[in-house]
Amino acid sequence: MDSKIVVLDAHTANQIAAGEVVERPASVVKELVENAIDAGSTRIEIEIAGGGLTTIKVTDNGEGMTPVDAELAFSRHATSKIQCASDLFKITTFGFRGEALPSIAAVSKVQLLTRTAASLEGTKLTLAGGKITGQEPCGCPAGTTVIVEDLFFNTPARQKFLKSTFKEAGAVADIVSRIALIHPQISFRLISDGRIILQTNGQNNLLTAIAQVYSTELAKKMLPVEMETESLRISGFIGQNFQHRASREMQNFFINKRYVHHLRLSKALEAGYQGTIPVKRYPICVINLEIAPALIDVNVHPAKLEVRLEREEVITEQLTELVRATLEKKNRLPETGFRKVKYVPASEQVSLNLPTLVAEQVKENFVTDNAADSEEKQAMLPATKEAGQSANSLTQLLHRIQTPTVPQPITSEQEQEKLPPMQVIGQLYDSYILAQGENGLYIIDQHAAHERIMYEEVLHKFLAKNNLSSQILAVPLTLELTYQETTKLVDNIFHFRSLGIIIEHFGGNTFLVRGIPVEFTPQEGEDLVTSLLVELQSKNPKEILYEDLLKIVACKKAVKAKKRLNLPEMEYLLHKLNSTKFPYSCPHGRPTIINLTLAELARRFLRT
Structure with missing residues (x-):
């Protein structure tokens, strides 16, 4: 009986693997540049044409390869970075799977020129569709040059999903920029269609690298952050509270100098800015976390953009506290002329209650x-x-x-x-x-x-006792709620009690407010409860933070616009x-x- 299961040939297997590692030209550039860094390079030049689809050329001055190693480098799972499975728990290099070069070669035409400093002649290797078509001695400088042409020439379906050449070139620039940020000791130059897009000087100064990647104006206003414990070191720069953006695009997180996507780190960073930047705006940063390799699993994603961390909660809390402490030391008025400020008109329902002096x-x-x-x-x-x-x-x-x-x-x-x-x-x-x-x-x-x-005052009171003091009302306030409001209130009744609001169920969808925070009048208390319920309608109860609710308390007590x-x-x-x-x-x-x-x-x- 014929078997339905067959072993795929090497060519097909390589193309499948290439789909995981080589998503677009930027993926190729990332893998080649990381190989150059692992080779000890101090100067790396990247040149692309047609957004990287036509040509990608990466030249470095690293240690180079011997003829034997040059050929082995294009064999699947051939790597100089690890020797056995246990080495996965002590990885200090960027590459280690031995998949990048064979995956790239499987979907393009590749030319490799390489020479070690100890050798008088180099090696030239040519491949097409993953197969070696030529190997010969050549003259070339010490280091390695990889030229990738006609990317995805043999997988036309992949080309349909790529963006315009302009956007693909932008993705390459984004990758190179992030790598240049975390390696200020290396001089990078990126050329796209004959035009220099990025150039760094390799003087081993992170702030200088930030200035060269973004702008001098942005870099000179950023704040240094640094802390160190027995198992963790955090260093880098964060933006001041007025240096925020509409997306997280300028949040650069690195773990042991490897760029990563890590939502928990982003959330931890943003928690440190809580209350100092507008809603739906995001802080900027260039932060490197040095963590013992044994506490990290980088073998999660083919492109190694995602990692798993042990003690993640402790690490994120330390990052938040570091950011908050740094901002407290350097909180300042933005330098402005007339700046466009989006002003949200405040409600005028609560009378002035400033602790004013005669x-x-x-x-x-x-x-x-x-x-x-x-x-x-x-x-x-x-x-x-x-x-x-x-x-x-x-x-x-x-x-x-x-x-x-x-x-x-x-x-x-x-x-x-x-x-x-x-x-x-x-x-x-x-x-x-x-x-x-x-x-x-x-x-x-x-x-x-x-x-x-008012926010800092109520926050201080809350933190001192884990709640706000209540005053019992002589005449309870009656609340007639909708079914949705009733559900939210029941789910969050503990939050209300901690804010000094005592509510009891009277029957059906009717509730009695018997106590409100001591700072509020009964009329203000009713408005406060209503506002809190509105806030709860827009959020999942599990996402409700006391800090959010305290902001509402502070807003309701603050003097309003149009108040003389x-x-x-x-x-x-x-x-x-x-x-x-x-x-x-x-x-x-x-x-x-x-x-x-x-x-x-x-x-x-x-x-x-």
Whole structure:
């Protein structure tokens, strides 16, 4: 009886394997460049034509190969990187499977020129469709040159799924750029259709490599990160809180200098920026994690873009803390003229509840003993009638605050990397505080600024006790919910309790709110609960974080746009903002302050 199972011939097997390793021209470039790095090269040149479909040429000055090794290199599973299965747990090279060269050769026409430094002549090897068609001595410099032509000439179906030559060339540039970033000790040059696309100098300076791959302007504003434990070292650069992008394209993660796709690392990075960049914007980075090879499995994906990590949770937590600590040390106002800022109008349902001081208290804490300064300060206060009305309203506000805190003088150490010195000069459209300083005009979004203040206050209270304090309502609030809202509320009742909101089921879809956070009035409490339910409708309960809910609490308590503030209130708000960890953005990442510089003013008035 004839067997249905047959052993595939070597040619067919090679083409199948090539489909896993060689997806597009960029895959070929990646494999060849990594081989050049493994060979100890300090200079690598990549030249492509037709997006890499017509020609790919990679030249290096590495150790080269002998004639015997040159031929063996195109045999499947022939490698100099490992000797046995146990070596998979201590891999320090980029290649190790012995599949790249035979896979490339199986779907293209290849020419190899190579020479070791100890040899007087090199070797020229030619292949077509994976078969060696010629081998002869030749003259060539020490190192290796691989020329790949007519990629996928014998697999036309593969060509149908490729992008335009322009996009394929872009994918090659992306691969080479990432490799150049993590190997600043190697000089790279990428040429596409005769034009130099990328060139690095190989001076072994990561920041210089970032500048040459991206731009000098971007590189000089990035922040260094570094930490080391017994089993982990993290190093590299991250963008500041205003250097964000619409995608994760500029997030470069490397593990032992191998570029990887790792969503958990991206999430850990973004968690460190939580509340400092806008929603749906992503930070940038070039980060290398040095981990013992025994704790990594790189034998997961044919292109080795995915890895498995032991102690992944510990590693991601350490990355988040490192990023957060770095940003706290270097939180600053972006350098701007007029920047386009997307402003989201705030609700106007909650009245002002700033811990404001009456004029005498403000004067005591903000005005120096210098008589001239005191007179100047007094001159800036509202007119007598308005001042009297403001004082009465402020007194009423103070009664709503259980323990108003008088601000302490800010030390020079605290002021460092916080708000620049500024003097309030007014309010614009009852929404923006205007202040002047040494560097021009500052425009402060009062809602965003107060939201940052309130968020850090409620977060501090929450972390201190793992919950917010409740006040029991004399008359419970009644909530009539939809079926979907009821389901979400029941699933997340513990979250509400931790936020100081005590809810009990009254029957059907009716619930009673018996307690709300102490900072809220009953009317504000009802609005808070409703807002939390709306937020829960858009998320899976498992994805709900206390931090997200605390942002809603802070937003509801923050002073709103279209709310008239007097001078003491504005000054106190800026004082409190200066004491926060991230004064330049609200918890949702929107900016709190923009700066119209003196230089920009001069330019706009044609003074320069």
